[in-house]
Amino acid sequence: MPIKHPNLKLSRFSDAIPAWTGEIAAADLLEVCQQVRDGGGRLVALWGSDARQSRGVFLLHVVLVNESGLVCINVPLTEAHPHYPDISPLFPAAIRMQRASYDMLGIHPLEGADHRKWVRHGAWHSASFPLRKDFDAQASRSDEADDYALVQVAGDGVHEIAVGPVHAGIIEPGHFRFSVIGERVLRLEERLGYVHKGIEKRFESLDLQRGAKLAGRVSGDTTVAYAWAYAMAAESIARITPTERALWLRALLLERERVLNHLGDLGYLGNDVALAFGLTQFWILKEQVMRNNATLFGHRYLMDSIVPGGVTVKLDASGKQLIEQECAMLEREVTVLRGIYEEHAGVQDRFIGTGRVEPKLAAQLGLCGMAGRASAQAWDARVQFACAPYDKLDVKMATYNNGDVAARVIVRFDELFESLRLIRQILVNLIHEEAPTRVLEGLPANGFGVGMVEGWRGEVLVAIHTDAEGKLTRVHAHDPSWQNWPVLEHAIIDNIVPDFPLINKSFNLSYSGQDL
């Protein structure tokens, strides 16, 4: 049992990863969180659901992780008083998640917590909550401007730089408010929520298969990880396991997604320190991988290739050969480029020491995923909670202590080479017989399942709740960007404004994935 508490009875999910669930009263929530925190565990996700029709309550869901696995704690909250103890003193990453759960469902933490809105701007009234089943979209519509109070820094010579929501590059929208003295950044405050497009509510009107398409579009650059996490949650509820070949193919797709994104980022990181050569070179490689994706799997970014029940893609002997050639080409080229990056004094001068997040701060704030590993946070779901087929792959985790841009670059290089090694392993294990995927048509009634996959950016979690008819009644998709956005505010402190694009890109967080 991952957590012991007299009032908590855990039952194990029928899941591809070690995961448990149990219910506890709001009064006991802090004790459980404290225990996980003391044991070195983390907060993965927090959301709420409207269970008034079936049980007459709202439910708060808190997913914690320690070395045993995932624990999903459900906390019933009465309709009259839908509140719970603030867990952000233990897990600061909870702050924005708690604020978002109020905006979306009207459940909130008690005293002490930050009660400002987060995902809501002015599109719907403050007293209406989109994820309540009785939400009336028409009546709740509002056109107010977003009256959000950003913190002002006072003092001699302090001025503000307001950036966004429409940014100067080809990037997603968000607002950044810098308080600076000269070029030095004193404080950065993020205001996100601009690309909130109602994804969670949308899930409730879709069937299982359409839902898989939507899951693949929560954050386009992480489409494989989301589709897999969604499928894993559905398969957990249905208590089925895809064929072995389908699982191998999923891992192949996930590693290819990691390769794509790391190649793209390494190019951009070169570009952000004025080495346009790096951008050109890495994007040539990325384009070649995307073209192979289109040839082999019918989509440059591998969208819609994973569905509940299995996969929709095939790979024959000639396809395997193409991937083997691609791996050899990438290994050769990236080795040359890594040498150039490492030997380039100007590049290293900009990378080293920039945007530093000390391991201690990273642990305190819950920095996760690839950026976390660059700050000594040794978590990788492929290693600790290896679902099939990762249990047969022995993934080597890349971790560094420096926590600066340079460390995040090295982690990317290491992970890229590791992914190439894994892809070759996977090809060896892909047996030739094509067992047809049995697509999962529907789900059992009153189900609850979670899936978690280590995407290229970090752990992606999808939770599915079904109603009495087995329909999707609540789907929550959690992006690692929730944890990492607040840490970016710390990483920039005392750096100069012109280094912000570089630091920002070294994290490369998702706006769409957190705004939903």
Add this chain to the structure above:
Amino acid sequence: MYPILKQIWKTGIKTEAYPQADEAMRLTTQRLQQEILDVFGGALAIRMVDAGSCNGCELEIHAVNNAYYNIEGLGIRFVASPRHADLLLVTGPVSRHMEVALKRTYDATPEPKLVVAIGECACDGGIFGESYASCGKISNVIPVDVVVSGCPPTPTAILQGILTAISAGHVAQK
């Protein structure tokens, strides 16, 4: 320096032939005169606006800049401000929270201007549709000249869309 030069020499020129304009992508008849189009065609400045996409379309717009598609080879470049732009490249759906920002960006772009909507969601709302948080397609919020569908559209299709917007075709499709 030597390894960089060697790598550049080894890589060679990757740029491929540019695609042609495709009139099927046009939403309204060309509003601009040939003289203006000639000027645009020589040096078009694009401001890209993500009005609520999943970031898939942004990846392909990035790819348009890579060595294979080499959009800058056509004299087309992406600029940092709508005030410098001749054409807006907009991805969507338009989230309610981006509605005002998109309108303001459009207003800040000097006339004459063109708008190209990129991607399934920008064309018809896509899988996100219209809801309490989404206005759906781009043309629900600002006037659109050309639409490029696809989820996400390929870099070639995006290039075609841009070229269609600045070509002189007079056939209205819809």
